Amino acid sequence: MDPLTNLQNGGWLPVVFLALMGVAMLAYVVLDGYDLGVGILLRRANGADGTNSANSTNADIEKDIMISSIGPFWDANETWLVLGVGILLVAFPMAHGVILGELYLPVALMLLGLMLRGVAFDFRVKARAAHKHLWNNAFYAGSVLASFSQGVMLGLYITGFKNGWAEYGFAIITGLCLCAGYALLGAGWLIMKTEGALQQRAVRWALGSLWFTGAGIAAISIVTPLVSARIFEKWFALPNLFLLMPVPAATAVLFFVIDRALRRLPKRLSEGNEYGAWVPFACTVGIFILAFYGLAYSLFPYLVVDKIDIWQAASAPESLKIILVGAVVVLPAILGYTIYAYRVFWGKARALTYY
Amino acid sequence: MDPILLARAQFGANITFHILFPTISIAMGWVLLFFKLRFNATNNAKWMDAYKFWVKIFALTFALGVVSGITMSFQFGTNWPGYMQTVGNIAGPLLAYEVMTAFFLEASFLGIMLFGTNRVSNRTHTIATLLVAGGTTLSAFWIIALNSWMHTPAGFEMIAGKAHAVDWFQIIFNPSFPYRLTHMLLASGLTVSFLIAGISAYRWQRNDRNPSVMAALKTGITLAAVLIPLQIMAGDAHGLNTLKYQPAKVAAMEGLWETEKGAPSLLFAIPNEKTRSNDFAIGIPKLTSLVLTHELDGEVKGLNEFKGKHPPVAPLFWAFRIMVGTGMLMLSVSWFSVWQIRKRGAPAPWLARALVGMTFAGWVATVAGWYVTEIGRQPYLVYGVLKTVDAASAIPSAMIASTFIMYLLLYAALTVAYVTVIFHLARKAQYPAASGASHMPTPALNGNFQPAKK
Numbered sequence: 001m002d003p004l005t006n007l008q009n010g011g012w013l014p015v016v017f018l019a020l021m022g023v024a025m026l027a028y029v030v031l032d033g034y035d036l037g038v039g040i041l042l043r044r045a046n047g048a049d050g051t052n053s054a055n056s057t058n059a060d061i062e063k064d065i066m067i068s069s070i071g072p073f074w075d076a077n078e079t080w081l082v083l084g085v086g087i088l089l090v091a092f093p094m095a096h097g098v099i100l101g102e103l104y105l106p107v108a109l110m111l112l113g114l115m116l117r118g119v120a121f122d123f124r125v126k127a128r129a130a131h132k133h134l135w136n137n138a139f140y141a142g143s144v145l146a147s148f149s150q151g152v153m154l155g156l157y158i159t160g161f162k163n164g165w166a167e168y169g170f171a172i173i174t175g176l177c178l179c180a181g182y183a184l185l186g187a188g189w190l191i192m193k194t195e196g197a198l199q200q201r202a203v204r205w206a207l208g209s210l211w212f213t214g215a216g217i218a219a220i221s222i223v224t225p226l227v228s229a230r231i232f233e234k235w236f237a238l239p240n241l242f243l244l245m246p247v248p249a250a251t252a253v254l255f256f257v258i259d260r261a262l263r264r265l266p267k268r269l270s271e272g273n274e275y276g277a278w279v280p281f282a283c284t285v286g287i288f289i290l291a292f293y294g295l296a297y298s299l300f301p302y303l304v305v306d307k308i309d310i311w312q313a314a315s316a317p318e319s320l321k322i323i324l325v326g327a328v329v330v331l332p333a334i335l336g337y338t339i340y341a342y343r344v345f346w347g348k349a350r351a352l353t354y355y
Numbered sequence: 356m357d358p359i360l361l362a363r364a365q366f367g368a369n370i371t372f373h374i375l376f377p378t379i380s381i382a383m384g385w386v387l388l389f390f391k392l393r394f395n396a397t398n399n400a401k402w403m404d405a406y407k408f409w410v411k412i413f414a415l416t417f418a419l420g421v422v423s424g425i426t427m428s429f430q431f432g433t434n435w436p437g438y439m440q441t442v443g444n445i446a447g448p449l450l451a452y453e454v455m456t457a458f459f460l461e462a463s464f465l466g467i468m469l470f471g472t473n474r475v476s477n478r479t480h481t482i483a484t485l486l487v488a489g490g491t492t493l494s495a496f497w498i499i500a501l502n503s504w505m506h507t508p509a510g511f512e513m514i515a516g517k518a519h520a521v522d523w524f525q526i527i528f529n530p531s532f533p534y535r536l537t538h539m540l541l542a543s544g545l546t547v548s549f550l551i552a553g554i555s556a557y558r559w560q561r562n563d564r565n566p567s568v569m570a571a572l573k574t575g576i577t578l579a580a581v582l583i584p585l586q587i588m589a590g591d592a593h594g595l596n597t598l599k600y601q602p603a604k605v606a607a608m609e610g611l612w613e614t615e616k617g618a619p620s621l622l623f624a625i626p627n628e629k630t631r632s633n634d635f636a637i638g639i640p641k642l643t644s645l646v647l648t649h650e651l652d653g654e655v656k657g658l659n660e661f662k663g664k665h666p667p668v669a670p671l672f673w674a675f676r677i678m679v680g681t682g683m684l685m686l687s688v689s690w691f692s693v694w695q696i697r698k699r700g701a702p703a704p705w706l707a708r709a710l711v712g713m714t715f716a717g718w719v720a721t722v723a724g725w726y727v728t729e730i731g732r733q734p735y736l737v738y739g740v741l742k743t744v745d746a747a748s749a750i751p752s753a754m755i756a757s758t759f760i761m762y763l764l765l766y767a768a769l770t771v772a773y774v775t776v777i778f779h780l781a782r783k784a785q786y787p788a789a790s791g792a793s794h795m796p797t798p799a800l801n802g803n804f805q806p807a808k809k
Contacts, residue, residue, distance in 0.1 A: 072466030075421060079454070079462045085428050086454045089439060090447025097436030097748065104433055104750055108758040111426045112765060118422035119769060122415040126776050316519055319444040323451045330455040334463075341463045344474050 013321065014314040017091035018301075020327060021084055026292050028080035030185065030285050035074045037186020038066050039117055039143025040179055041205050042136065045198075062198050063136055067121065069193040069349035074121065076338060078114070091320060092313035095303040102161040103153050110149035116142030144179060151178030151216075158220065158295075159227055160305035170223055177216020181288070183209040188281030191265065193349045199269055199277075206280050207262045213284075214255055217291050221248065224298050228306050231298045244297075251290045254283045358752045359744060362434045365759040367729075369426050371722055372766040376420035378721050381495050381540065382547040383413050384488030386574065391481050404567035405574075408784050409551070412777055414469050419773060421462070426762075434755075435736070437746030442518045442737055445511055445526055446501055453497035461490030492540070499539055503532035505737045506728070507600045518740065530600055534593035535728075541586040542724065544578060545685060546717025551575035552692070553714025554781050556707040563785040573696065576710075579689035587682060591646070597731075598647055601738065603665035604731035606658045608675040609643050610636070610668060613657040618643040622676075626668040631659065666733040674726040681720035688713060715774070 045062040089096045100107055116138045124135035155171030187206035191199055225232040235244060261279040268275060301309045314320065387410055394402035428450075431439060439446065467475060467483040475483070510525025511518045520526060552575030558568045598605045606612075610621050610633050620642030624633035644653040658665050688709055696702055702710065736743040 068470075072470045075418070075465055076459060076462040078421065078425065079458045082425055082428050082458060083454050086450055089428065089432055090443065090451045093432075093436075093439035093443035093447065096432040096439060100429055100432040101436065101748060101750060104754055105758070107429055107433065108761065111429060112761060114425060115422040115765060115769070118418050119415075119772075122418045123772060123776060126411060126415060126780055127772070128779060315447055316444045316517070319448050319520055322520070322523065323448045326448075326452055326455055330459075334455070334459045337460070337463050341466055344467055344471055 014310040018310050021087040024080050024084035031077035033182045034185040034189040035070045036143045036147045037182035038070050040183045041186050042140045072345045095308050095313035106149045106152045110146050113142045113146030147179045147182045148175040151175035180209040180212030184213050185284050188284050191277050203265050247294050254287050258283045359747045361755045366434045373423040376416050378543050378546045379416045381491045382543040384491050388484045388488050391484050401566035401570045405571045435746045436748045441741045445518050449501040457490045457494035461487050499536045500527045503535045504529045507531040534596045537589045538593050542721045544582045548575045548579035549713050549716045552710050556710035558781050560707045576692040580693045583686045602656045603661040607666050607668045607671040610672045611657045616654045617641040617652045618655040626672050666731050670730050674723040678720050678723040
């Protein structure tokens with residue numbers, strides 16, 4: 001059936017919920033993305049003396065600053081995942097079962113990673129000092145595992161859960177590239193939130209992960225249309241090809257803007273000039289939004305590529321309505337106090353000012 | 356192995372691990388608010404010291420609750436796809452409201468509560484504490500509403516095998532909801548009061564004479580002494596409610612096979628499902644009838660009335676006794692502690708040891724209680740509506756088993772780490788920050804709390 005007929009028969013509620021879910025997932029990817037990225041970069045924390053052994057005090061201080069830059073936010077950031085998966089669960093229960101059943105193993109590994117990362121936040125400063133480096137390692141390993149698993153899930157999802165070596169290979173590539181993408185977000189975050197040597201190193205980390213991120217987005221852009229003739233048609237039939245051209249074009253521009261900013265920042269920052277320190281982070285967020293848009297455009301209206309569409313999977317309208325009423329009231333409030341929390345912790349992160 | 360049993364064991368392990376932490380964070384938010392308000396009112400530094408010590412444990416507990424809770428939102432779908440497909444129209448909105456009204460509220464203000472003391476005013480910090488406490492409680496409200504609905508479903512109709520909501524007020528305030536919510540909130544309060552009393556007694560034992568230790572100890576035992584009689588009454592009322600809606604569960608809790616007038620209350624027995632009778636039963640005559648019907652010779656229905664439709668007897672029978680036994684122990688220890696500390700101004704060494712031993716008594720009672728109620732709902736997932744068997748997924752046993760082992764190892768390690776770190780924090784609090792050289796007990800911290808940089 002074509003989408004328009006569906007819209008008339010199946011109603012507009014599933015579309016609204018798809019949009020809500022998309023916003024929640026995008027918010028999660030961007031917000032927890034920088035948290036996970038900082039976690040991925042944690043092992044690169046370095047003392048000013050150039051050592052990075054577990055016991056080096058300087059490296060330890062740097063790790064503390066890195067983690068305290070995300071400490072007040074990670075909890076709320078992770079809640080967007082609960083909201084996204086929650087909407088999938090409550091609005092599209094049939095798809096929730098199918099998708100998470102197919103992704104059972106990577107989901108379990110992601111949860112393992114998120115658990116390790118989440119508890120390490122607290123344990124690393126509360127457990128015995130001698131155990132701190134173990135929890136630092138857990139923080140790093142948890143962040144990497146969660147990011148990689150999410151990338152693998154994305155890869156398997158795009159290829160429609162087909163089992164084959166090519167699909168698995170692709171999923172591993174998306175897993176690695178999402179790690180790079182998160183590292184880019186995390187490095188961008190650190191450029192804004194830190195100072196001095198750590199900030200300079202964050203610029204180098206961002207440069208290191210920039211082109212891996214680009215490769216990942218290119219790989220996804222090439223593979224997605226090949227998976228389904230329908231998606232190919234959506235992108236490459238005329239006039240769509242020209243109408244959609246701005247999406248990849250803008251993405252490419254953003255990559256070059258980031259690259260240029262990162263090459264100019266070291267000198268500027270070393271002179272104490274923070275001008276443009278926000279550019280890499282903001283442009284990375286832009287890239288994620290564009291990539292997300294492209295993916296959403298490809299998949300719509302399907303929740304499982306070419307198999308289950310949103311109308312087939314949706315819950316009863318009376319239940320969706322009651323959730324929507326709540327969402328309309330509550331989401332602005334959430335937005336309000338999220339902005340408030342970011343304002344309270346605005347500015348450079350200080351070494352742990354616990355309680 | 357049977358995949359359904361594996362899926363249940365895995366889900367049971369996850370939810371058991373999860374409930375340990377919300378049980379603490381729900382009530383501890385309010386205790387922290389109490390400490391904070393006492394400080395605001397008296398300006399006595401001991402209350403702020405107590406706040407600063409316990410907020411660390413709160414943060415740790417909260418983090419564990421969050422990460423184990425995320426697992427749940429995935430396992431609803433992976434382990435029980437039939438659940439959402441059948442009752443998703445009811446469960447969905449309740450879960451959505453929990454996420455939207457509670458999770459974001461508590462998670463956003465937690466950051467300010469933990470790290471914001473020198474970035475916001477004292478007043479705003481107090482409000483942040485209030486919002487976090489309110490958020491955790493609101494979260495309990497929604498999830499208990501859903502859980503209670505699974506026990507006593509109301510306000511819905513079945514259309515083509517799917518539940519559809521008819522009356523949301525009836526769905527939320529279903530017949531067992533007020534009892535279960537009260538019982539759970541009191542359980543949370545008791546768990547926290549024994550945790551605070553136990554850790555404070557531990558610090559006292561180690562000659563930590565910071566005034567905040569005694570303040571917290573008194574708060575803990577007083578709270579326990581007040582809550583435990585309320586909990587016994589709430590538990591009794593909840594039991595009567597269960598008798599009305601799930602008589603088979605009550606019969607299994609009491610180990611009562613035949614319908615009886617003047618049924619005894621069994622202190623010990625080994626329920627035997629094969630012979631459908633109890634081995635080695637010792638009981639107090641007529642007590643069960645008295646408790647459940649408020650008459651010595653009242654009739655109580657036995658398990659044989661529900662053949663094939665009642666839950667497994669032994670786990671319920673034992674879990675129920677563990678819960679009640681722990682409750683009785685809590686009653687005697689808390690009342691005796693209040694009496695002794697009022698009289699002597701300090702706990703005797705043996706009492707301090709007993710309190711330390713009971714630090715996590717609340718966990719034992721809470722988990723045992725949840726096993727009674729959840730195993731007691733079997734063979735149903737939603738009582739009378741959906742059987743557990745029909746909600747299970749087709750995920751291969753091997754995959755469930757391997758992730759199950761992974762989860763179990765992780766949960767065991769994290770539980771051990773959690774308990775160890777709490778005692779470690781208690782020891783560390785004795786000495787002023789990082790000046791490990793001094794082994795003198797901390798003197799009373801002087802001066803007022805200042806929302807300035809440390």
